Amino acid sequence: MSDYDLAVIGAGVVGVSTALWAAMRGHRVVLIDPAAPGSGTSSGNACTIATYACLPVNDPSVLSGLPGLLLGSNTPLSVSWGHALRHPLWMLRFLANCRAKPSSRIAAALAGVLAHADAGLNPLIEAAGAGDLVVARGQISVWSTRAGGQGAEAGLIRRRDLGVNWQEMTPEQAQEAEPGLRLSIARAVHFPDARHIRDPEALVGRFHAAFLAQGGAHLSQRVLSVAQQGERVVISTDADAVTARRAVVAAGAFSGRITGSGAENLPLGTERGYHLMFPGEAARVTRPVGWGEGGFYAVPMARGLRLAGTVEIAGLDAPANAGRLAYLKRRGQEMLGPLPDPDSSWLGFRPTLPDSLPAIGFAPGSDRILHAFGHQHLGLTLGGITGRIITDLAEGRQPNQDIAAFDPGRAFS
Ligand SMILES: Cc1cc2nc3c(=O)[nH]c(=O)nc-3n(C[C@H](O)[C@H](O)[C@H](O)COP(=O)(O)OP(=O)(O)OC[C@H]3O[C@@H](n4cnc5c(N)ncnc54)[C@H](O)[C@@H]3O)c2cc1C
Numbered sequence: 579m580s581d582y583d584l585a586v587i588g589a590g591v592v593g594v595s596t597a598l599w600a601a602m603r604g605h606r607v608v609l610i611d612p613a614a615p616g617s618g619t620s621s622g623n624a625c626t627i628a629t630y631a632c633l634p635v636n637d638p639s640v641l642s643g644l645p646g647l648l649l650g651s652n653t654p655l656s657v658s659w660g661h662a663l664r665h666p667l668w669m670l671r672f673l674a675n676c677r678a679k680p681s682s683r684i685a686a687a688l689a690g691v692l693a694h695a696d697a698g699l700n701p702l703i704e705a706a707g708a709g710d711l712v713v714a715r716g717q718i719s720v721w722s723t724r725a726g727g728q729g730a731e732a733g734l735i736r737r738r739d740l741g742v743n744w745q746e747m748t749p750e751q752a753q754e755a756e757p758g759l760r761l762s763i764a765r766a767v768h769f770p771d772a773r774h775i776r777d778p779e780a781l782v783g784r785f786h787a788a789f790l791a792q793g794g795a796h797l798s799q800r801v802l803s804v805a806q807q808g809e810r811v812v813i814s815t816d817a818d819a820v821t822a823r824r825a826v827v828a829a830g831a832f833s834g835r836i837t838g839s840g841a842e843n844l845p846l847g848t849e850r851g852y853h854l855m856f857p858g859e860a861a862r863v864t865r866p867v868g869w870g871e872g873g874f875y876a877v878p879m880a881r882g883l884r885l886a887g888t889v890e891i892a893g894l895d896a897p898a899n900a901g902r903l904a905y906l907k908r909r910g911q912e913m914l915g916p917l918p919d920p921d922s923s924w925l926g927f928r929p930t931l932p933d934s935l936p937a938i939g940f941a942p943g944s945d946r947i948l949h950a951f952g953h954q955h956l957g958l959t960l961g962g963i964t965g966r967i968i969t970d971l972a973e974g975r976q977p978n979q980d981i982a983a984f985d986p987g988r989a990f991s
Contacts, residue, residue, distance in 0.1 A: 580795075582608045584972055585813050585822035587801045587836060589613065591620040591778070591957055592950050593828035594785045595965035598702055601792035603969055608795045608820060609786075610813065611829075615796075616782025619830055619926040620957060622853050624875040624886040625778055626717055626866045628959050629696065630742045630769040632689035633733050634934035635849070635889065635955070636675040644673075652909075654873020656902060658892035668847045669891070671932035671991035680991070682736070684934055687983035688956070689740035691963060694979055698963025706784040710776075711880075715865035717772035720752055720763050726871045727765025734767060744769050758862040760915040761869065774866050776880040778958055801829070803837040806946045824972045826948045827941070831894060831927035833951040840941030841949060845990050848894055849928040849954060852902050853886035854910065854920035855879075862914050872909045882921075885910040889928075898925040930954040932990045935983055938964055939971065942987035948972065949986040 586597045589611035597609045609615075646653070662669045675684060703709055721727040734744060745768045752766030753759060775781050790796065799815035804825050811825040827833050831848040833841040856862075860878040868875045874887030885906050890899060903923050911917050929952050931937060936952040950968050953960050970977040 580608070580820055581810075582606045582795070582820065582822040583824070585610060585811065585820055585825045587611070587804070587813065587825065587827050588829035588833070589615040589782075589786065589796070590618050590828065590830050591616060591782050591961035592830070592953060592964050593826070594782050594789065595702055595961040596826055596828055596950055596968045597794055597965075598705065598785050598789045598792070599965035599969040600972065601789050601794045602701070602705060603973070606793070607789070608797055608822065609789065610797045610799055610801055610815060610820070612798050612800045615786035616779045619928065620782050621779035622886065622924040622926045623778055623958050624866060625774045625776070625877045625879060625884065625958070626875065627695065627699065627773040627775065628717065628956060629692050629771055630717070630737060630744065631956060631959070632685050632692055632737060632740055632742060634675070634681065634684045634688065636672060636681050636684060636934050637733070638676060638678050638681060639729065640676045641673065652905070654888045656888070656890045656899070658890070658896060661892045661896070665847065668845050668932055671845060672847070674991040675933045680933065685736060685740060687935055689742070690980060691960060691984070692956070693741065694963045695959050698966045699961070702785055702788075702962050702965070706788040708781055708784040711781050711784070712773055712775060713865070714773045716768055716770040717774070717866045717868065718747070718752060718756060719767045719769070719868045719870060720759065720761060721765040721870040722761045722763065723871060724764050730765065730767075730870055742769070743771050756863055756867055758914055759867065761913055772866070774877060775958065780880070801836050804839045804947060806944055809946075811946050824946050824948060826950050826968055826972075828950040830951055830957070831929035833929065833949070839947055840944060840986065841951065843942070844937060844986060845932055846952060847891075847930050847932070849930045850890040850892055851886065851926050851928055852888055852898070852906055853884050853924045853926075854903065854906050855882050855884055855922045856917055857882035857921050859883035859917065869909070869913050872913060874906060874909065876910070876914060894927055898923070928954050929957070936960065936964065937986040938967055938981055938984040939986050
């Protein structure tokens with residue numbers, strides 16, 4: 579049974595970023611995950627360092643538009659009714675957080691942590707020599723209907739009030755910036771401070787290599803449970819047991835399956851999302867372009883074009899929904915014109931608490947077990963800063979930002 583300063587459970591972008599931060603600060607760290615680093619939800623996302631994305635899915639417009647969103651077949655949101663009925667509390671809390679007051683509170687908390695996202699990520703990019711994977715061309719959001727563009731106004735104003743930098747583009751400017759768009763553009767907005775990653779799985783792989791180079795250890799085992807015993811945490815896996823002074827649960831949407839961690843008592847759900855990959859088609863766009871009405875992004879990547887997004891409320895074990903992939907292909911062609919057959923499709927699991935805020939901090943009742951999950955649509959963006967905050971907490975230091983909103987022991991609605 580080896581003994582470490584810190585054990586990090588889960589090698590997604592959040593876990594690997596945490597492990598690298600802690601190793602860079604000189605701690606003896608073990609990362610535990612049976613899967614390859616960054617191969618889970620962290621691999622298939624829309625690649626965007628979305629520092630502008632402080633508005634949660636919990637938005638008052640969700641309540642007013644709910645019937646249309648749920649009953650239409652051509653919408654970016656789909657709900658498994660069986661799943662919703664089995665988990666009514668998560669759904670009710672999620673909807674309760676769509677009311678104006680909680681939605682504003684959530685947006686302010688997200689804006690607060692997003693303001694530190696680059697400061698958490700950039701040192702890792704530098705330590706990992708991964709600058710070649712990062713592209714700084716901003717992000718463009720387009721709406722193809724007048725109603726959609728007008729509907730976005732309130733949210734854009736809220737973002738500006740929260741310090742997000744965005745610039746209105748004329749439809750002509752947007753078309754000139756992204757000539758591959760085949761939509762009729764009613765409104766376009768540029769977020770110049772956003773960046774994107776040419777291959778998020780490769781980014782996490784580079785962070786992982788830097789972690790090993792710093793002397794970090796990796797155990798390819800599945801964690802079953804954790805237990806605090808005095809000044810140590812015992813982490814039991816399917817093959818072994820490891821002890822550490824502190825343990826971090828960073829297993830994304832699967833965190834609640836690790837018993838004894840406190841995560842099993844939190845209302846962690848998942849917003850499932852999909853992507854399609856089109857090799858050789860990366861030049862269709864020059865930066866991530868989000869289509870408001872479509873609910874997805876077109877992203878130029880190292881190995882092709884990725885269409886990624888949509889939200890499906892369903893369980894972790896339900897099979898992929900072919901209808902959602904057909905939606906992406908159909909709407910992708912509306913956005914970009916005819917596309918060849920994709921070479922691959924993917925389903926991923928955004929870890930989402932009902933208030934769309936991550937859990938970052940000590941597990942309720944523990945001074946040894948930390949939680950670092952629930953990053954919903956923003957894990958790639960917030961992995962770095964989460965790692966820095968968790969390392970501060972593990973060292974007994976006060977993070978240089980207010981993290982009260984992310985307390986795992988908070989009320990969720
Ligand atoms: C379609 C889509 C688009 C997205 N676009 C963006 C975007 O553009 N920008 C952005 O910032 N975010 C985006 N996201 C969100 C982002 O991808 C996630 O928030 C992020 O990947 C979550 O990272 P994670 O490390 O928490 O979880 P994961 O990447 O899921 O990693 C969890 C790890 O834990 C491991 N694990 C699970 N159980 C155990 C166990 N018992 N023992 C040990 N290990 C275990 C898994 O094997 C996995 O490696 C998107 C998500 C989706 C689905």
